[in-house]
Amino acid sequence: MLSSNSFALDISLHGFLQGNYSFDTASSNPDGGDFKWAEERFQLKLDAAKEPFRLFIKTDAFFDHIDEKGDVELREGYIDYTAKKWDLRIGRQVITWGLGDLIFINDVFPKDYEAFFSGRPMEYLKKGVDGVKVGLYPVFASFEFIAVPFFEPNNYPDARRFHMFDPMPNVTNREEKDPASNFKNTELALRIYRDIAGFDASVYFYRGFFRKPYLIPDDLNNTTKITLHYPKLSVYGASLQGRALEGVLSLETGYYDSRQDRAGTDYTVPNSQARFLIGYQRQLWEDFTIGFQYYMEYMHDYSEYKKAQPAGFPKDRKLGQLATVRLTQFLMHQNLRLSLFSFWSPSDGDYMLNPEIKYNFSDHVWAAVGGNIYGGGERWSQFGQLDKNDNIYLQLRYEF
């Protein structure tokens, strides 16, 4: 048995065919279109293993009906090497850290918010990074060490499809400046985790960049050009998760060290922050689960920030708050799932609602219909600015 195992090459091919459409219900897009998303997509997952190696490739080919173009994208592609006490993953990979449900403190890895706000399946919220992950597993704790030499920013909604706040809408000359791919700019991340008295405990460290672009106008009084840059960031964090009160309790915190503006006086760079999250989920009856989260971000050097922020630019609050509720009910032998996710900000007063119905027609075919509803708050706040972008979406998938 040993010999047959060590020479065997296991190959598996899976994937799906998917249609994904999202239709405006509040108003047309800025460019006049009525769809936030309209595409067919084919995904192929190749998994080949010959211990101790494994190759995994996940590729998508799609046709986008809004921009009338097709393309191929490598979602993930990596090689694993597994030894007894350590392992290695090289290539494009998705990394998910932290405990938040759609709230990210220590998950500093790239996100695709356009996918999220357009009603695409959840997996498209996460983007892969091109890098190396080393896992070390001594008895006393486990270590995950990540190095990413190629910077990948978050993806935000396209201005032609989404109405969003822009403090300088008349300045169209914009240049994006990514951190150069060199040794000095290589992002480093470390997670150390172990069990502590029945709780899953992790500490996190990250040294890299904000993935959200910040504006640098060439001249505040007469702006002709805006440079979008990604300031330097370090994050120090910790999390704890375990059983409590007949449910699961999650605690997470992180200190966002804005390395380019520790004094908080530069308006083109965000201030340092402390972030906290508490979450609780519990099953109330058969196949019904409820989850709550409360999130806070506290801005350091707020008086410096207020002084430095140019006139006409909206000001973030000293204490930003966000609460979420998730309700999930399975019915019909878990073939039908009804769910509701809601964000609400007690500090800004804006919200997002995402109700969804998903039905598995067979072991291979499922469909989901849902809505994204935004509103409240200010015209620049996180969800308030999306007010005119309400949409209903359809996801239809044949999986094999």
Place this chain on the structure above:
Amino acid sequence: MAWYLIVLLVMLLPFEVFALSAEDVMKKSQAAFLYPGKDFKARVGMKLISKEGKERIREMTMLRKNYGEPGGDQKLFIYFFQPADVKDMTFMVYKYPVKDDDRWLFVPAINMVRRIAAQDKTSSFVGSDFTYEEVSGRDIVDDTHSIVKEEKLGAKDCYVIKSTPKAADVDYSYKLSWIDKANFLPVKEEYYDRRGELYKVFTADEVKDVKGFPTVTKRTMKNLQSGHRTEVTYLKSDYNIGIEDSLFSERFLRLPPKKWIE
């Protein structure tokens, strides 16, 4: 004359030495059904069959390791092959006899490990007619047990045990179990709802000897009220295969070793 005396003694013995209480029977049954060997592995096929005959398939590898005596702690690792939308998902349980279990789920599409809050007493296991508890076992002390009668079911001599939950923590008001006197495996279980009506029936449809352990390799749970049933088949099973403690970790939840799941 000597023979006569011996026979007489043996006939008297059951009352003195071999008389088992209902709790003893259930403990032996739990040990035989859920705890044999040091560890256990099975390739499990599940058919979820609706009243109209529509089938859904679940296929998984289930690995189990015992910690301590039968009835004690267990760790469970499940890898899903089918259906396609859950392929490569893994699920891990640390089962404790007195407190709530710890459960983790790995979702490969977003490479995420999460604890899940599902309560095992009423939650359906992957949409089947089995609750989590009916898969992993209910604590003996959660019920009061009594021997209702002893009878033959088919060719098997059975104890019939009535188990009544001490708290109203499950969907049934009581359960009748037919326990095979020869190997203490359950042959049949009847679940009665709050109105005292029979609504769910478990049957052990095939028992095979695996490495000296009698093992239920085919079983059915049928819901009489909905007409839905779940058939479970162990396609392969094995005991005492030397599963390492390290398997039951986040590391291997994310990257399950081929040698254990195949």
